[in-house]
Each structure stands twice: as C-alpha cells, then as structure tokens.
Amino acid sequence: MKRKEVLAYLADFDLEVQRVGDVLLEGKQHAVYHYGDDQIIKVPKRSLYMKLYGAIDYDAVLRDVTLLQTHLSEFVVPTQVLQSRRNPDQYVILQAYLPDAIYITGDRFPAIREDFARIVAVNRHFIEQHRLSIDFFGNIGFRRSILASLLRRREMALLNNLLLVERDGRAHIKITDVNLSELRLWWNADVKLFHWIVDSAVFTITQLLIRDHFGIDG
C-alpha cells in the first residue's frame, strides 16, 4: 500500500499520525506499520483480493476482538480497534508490538502444545456458539503447511497468525491475528461469494492441517 494512501486513511482516526513508522510487513488483509516504539497499526488493504473478498467492517472486528479478549485473554496481544470518524464502517487495529515473536513451526510445536490445545478447545466453543473460528495459519502459514502435508515433512508446517514468544523461560502462544472467520454452511447474500468460498475452504483445510500436523481435532 502506498504510504500517502495509508496516511490519508489514518487521518480520520484518533491517532498521532506522526507516530506511524515503517512498514513491518503486508499480510493478505492488512498492511502492518510500526506505531511509536512499542505498538503496531494494522491498516485494511484495498488490494484486488480485498475488493473481491469485500471490506471487513468495524463492528465485525470489534466483535472478534471482544470475543477473543473475553475467552482467551491470556493469549491475545493487547489490542484496540479504532473507528473512523468519517465512515463508521472503517477501522484500524492498534496492537502491542512483539519484537521477539517468531513463527510457530512444526519443530517448535512441542513447546507450545498445551497452549495450542487450550486455544483449539475454546475455538470449538466459538464455532458451536457463534459460527466463528480463529484463522490459525495465516497466509504464509497456510500455504507452507499444505506443502508440508503433501511432502510429509511435519517440521515445515508453520503458523503466522499465532506467534511464539519466550517469557519466564517458557514458550507461549500469542494470538496476533484477531480477525475471526465467519462460518456459514451455505452461501447467502450477506457476504460475497468469493468471501464465502475462501472462508469455507480455509476452515475445512485448516481442520485437516491441525489434525495432520499437530494431532489435535479442531
């Protein structure tokens, strides 16, 4: 995303735009920028992919963050969702920056197996009660983990929506991607068809990957 475009978008939020620093990286849904020394800001992208998928709105992100903070508070990175003054559907996510966080890989998995199993158990409740699910793998992680399954190389599996941090001599999971996937059995006109296909396919494959790589039923 062009910096000028990002700054114009951010001008409608209660933010100190001079604190917006360099880009950390760009995911599929957000461009992630440093914000001051200890925070990052996630700005929704306007890529072709997001045009097809449809913009995610403030209410949905707030719903997701609230659910995660209520049921998985110890794992969620401190996160705030801000609403645009001009367009109440628009949002940005402010989050504590974890400079030492690393991806969860197949070979690091044993260190965080217990955390992961607890998160998956709570996610089952999200699925049953709210028809929402954590997107465990993230974009790079999803593709890498499918390849790892095909090649039967478990150590190659990777999650980039949940990250690993070392605290007090132990590895912990931190959930950084706070957007939950909406699960619908059938497509309806509430969402774009592309959105429904992506979310349904990602959810189904994610369940298979979690079972295959980590031996846990999602």
Ligand SMILES: Nc1ncnc2c1ncn2[C@@H]1O[C@H](COP(=O)(O)OP(=O)(O)OP(=O)(O)O)[C@@H](O)[C@H]1O
């Ligand atoms: N709080 C954080 N501290 C450090 N790095 C972070 C943080 N949040 C996100 N990141 C990095 O930015 C990447 C993308 O963030 P996020 O998953 O929120 O965006 P996304 O658009 O959903 O990306 P993707 O399409 O990969 O899922 C993460 O995989 C991680 O490497």
Ligand SMILES: [Mg+2]
């Ligand atoms: Mg992500």
